[in-house]
Amino acid sequence: MFYIVTAFHTEAKPIIEHFGLKKITRPCRFQVFVGDNIVLVESGMSIVASAAATSFLLTEFGAGTRDVALNVGVCGAKEKSLKKGDAILCHKIINHDTKRAFYPDIIVKHAMKEGVLETFSSPVDKGEYSESRIEGDVVDMEGAGFFEAASFFLPPHKIHCVKVVYDYLDGERVDPVRVWEYIRGNIPLIENLMTCYNVLDEWCPEFFDEEEPEIVREISRGLKLSVTMTYQLKFMVRSYMARHKREPEALKEFLNVKVSSKNEGKIYFERIKEILSH
Amino acid sequence: MKGLKKYSVIKSFSHIYVEEGVMDHPVTREIIGKFPGAVKIGIKHYKDVFCRPRQNFIVQEMSRKLILARKKGEIIYSGPEVCQDFGNKNFYYTSPILNCIYGCEYCYLRGMYPSANIVVFVNIEDYFKEVENLLKQQPVYLCLSYDTDLLAMERIVPFTSRWIVHASDKRDLIIEIRTKSANYSAIRQLPPAGNIILAWTLSPSEVIEKYEQKTPSLELRLKSIKKAADDGWKVRLCFDPVLYFENWQRAYDYLINQTFATIQPEKIYDASIGVFRISRDYLKRMRKIASASEIIFYPYEERNGIYSYPEELKEEILEYVFGLVRKYLPTEKIFI
Known part of the structure; x- marks a missing residue:
């Protein structure tokens, strides 16, 4: 099962459309969409919201070690070497407030760029923040919360943040259409990552420990x-x-x-x- | 299956984690220079990556990453009881590298470490200093390659060569470098040193094919040993662990006859024989991760926290293999 966490509906929409996910109708604290082997939750903005939604999702649907959790969303890039619309698979996720860092295992093949994600509690504008205080290549407001929460449930090779560059931390207004386009444009790369996980699971021996035969x-x-x-x-x-x-x-x-x-x-x-x- | 793996898994050493404090260490630069395409990731402490919870050792073995770090605190340890001291006093061991590229199915490292990634402690100069301090107090017998296969890593980090060069003029220091590799050519340019013992672990081809799949074949190992012995190195043969399986006698007959048909017995410094044995905690962890390993799920018996074959079987195996080695080496050169 793939568990996808996005902050906003504009980020979730292209994924929902592509995989044909349906909204769960029963009362639920978060907006949840399900499909064939995929469940998506919209967390809302902030580290805590992302952690709460991730924990809710993985608990509610009984995530096991064979499952994968993905945080997909837009981010700001520190350098212009990353282009707008580039998907970044984050190999280090830093919680800016606590300075705690998380490291997913990059085991399966992927066709994305890689970089360091730094998660802040408030929006980052380069005009107000000196660049030297930003450690990450890209910046968001959810990744570290998602990763820390997911780490309670899944092994580190099954948790990933995929961030799509939207701006250069210059306070650009968020245009929902452009967010949709950027995420939509990277779905083939995300789907390719998911396919590699499916192949890996076929190869890996069943872990007998998980449930009694x-x-x-x-x-x-x-x-x-x-x-x-x-x-x-x-x-x-x-x-x-x-x-x-x-x-x-x-x-x-x-x-x-x-x-x-x-x-x-x-x-x-x-x-x-x-x-x-x- | 191999095709599936190739399709989905990134090759080993695609990522190198580097502690902030060793970014500019010459050994770090040397290693990184050998992997120009690898992604470099800065970390504060190696345990931030190596000791993460819920890591999957078996999955990580498919795509091992390098972690470059500085070893702090205790560097040299007293020799463990489960290891043979070969009659040496002041038996110590040290681990310049944690984990091994081979991933043998029965290896205790699978139960000892939470991760299959390989940690290289780049501050080799601190290891040398520590040995020198110890040598001021007493002669030292030091094993370098228990928690890794140092010679197998020589193309990545030439620690074997550096230890040999450093130790060769130290009279009171005896060093054992244990390996399953066929990588003798990587150190062949060095003059043999009388206080360095190159120790090869040898297993029957049946065991290599089944449980030591990533290691060199018996033939390649024997070729390496022969070259080292002919060049004048002190060579130790380790028939350890001896495993119990169907037709084990025949397999060990062949192994030992083949070994001494390739290498002149008088060129062998000594040999050791030991049956498979492992601590309770390591075996417990290995049984959790190795879902279908017959060797790990053998009904071993526990004695003083160590699991091994039932006493009677253990004695039978040791006696049999000792008898085979005894045909070629004098008793005083065989350690059990």
Whole structure:
């Protein structure tokens, strides 16, 4: 699943249109749009708003380690070496207020430029701010909040800020049409990044830890196993599968067993331990 | 599968993280000069990148990044109990680099570090100073290449050469540089030093193909060893870890016969034999990340916080491999 966080509807609109996302109709604190394998939330402006919306989204939809979170939006660039409309994949995100820096792992291929994003609590105008006080190549008001919040849920190679250069921190008025055009123009690059993640996930082995396999759940229920015993069973099954490269067929005979007491369950559990130790 | 990976994953060392304090260090400049296309990212402390929560070691192994940093605090450590001291007193080890480019499936580094990225401590001069301070108190036996493969990294950062040059005139210092690489050519220009031991880890081809996939083949390793031994270096052979698998006896028969058919036994300084062993905490972490590794999920037995084969099997393996090596080397040159 791809979780996309934007600040404003003008940034979200081209993504919603491109992927055919539909607005969730149930009451919700944030505007959420869903589609095939994509969920998008509009956070509103500020570090805290972005962090709140990101946490909400990843909790509400039960994000796991196989999912990806993207913060997409416009930004201001410090230097004119970056052109308006350029998409920047940020390899370092600095919270200007706390000076805390976050580092996504850039593992998958992409066709964007890379740079450092610095997130401020208020709009930055180069006329009022000396350039030396700006550490980032690009500046926004959400990225660090998004990244810090997403880091509680996902590994660092699954969290990215994609920022599209809108102005040069010169206080230019935001034109919704131009924002739409800039984001729309970079959707192929964002989609390419997403495709690479899909390919990576096909290649990566399934992480068994995330959820119990069905057979473990069923047997645990039927044998009235304790939490500890269920955990042991899960480990034994995983261990068996790693050693034999197949599921333990002999376990299937325990699927229909329903015990009437925990003691009876323990007797079956010992038998299972013996079977899985080979 | 390889095609899929090639399609989606950036090649290793595409990004180099550099601590602010070492930006201008000559070793930093030397390394960066070798990767002109890499993206350089400034960091405050290497742990800001290396110790991030929830990193995926297996995914990072596909596209390792370099982290250049300054080692602060303790630099040289007492030799760990699970490692062989080869009869040396004052056994120490140090880690100029954290992590290894090879990523062997059974390697404890997968359980030891939170990240697969490679940290190079560029301040090698501080390591040298620390060794000199230690040498003022006592002779030192120092192992350099436990938490990395230093010789395998030689083309990226020539620490092996620098250590050899630095240590070669220090009488009270014995250095062991352990490797699986076939990169002897990178240090061949140096004159052999009597206090430097080049130690090669050797495994049967079956093990290399299955669990040490990124390492050089047995043949290439043996060629390197032969050249080093013929040039007059002290060469140590490490049959460690010896692994238990179907037909292991036959595999180790072949390995040891092949080794001594290639290298004259009298040119070998000594050898070590050790079965697979790993600390409880490392194994626990490795089992979390290595979802389908038969070697990691073997039902090892725990003794004093260390997991290894059941005692009887361990003894059988050690005795068998010792018997094979004993055909070529005198007992006093074999360490278990």
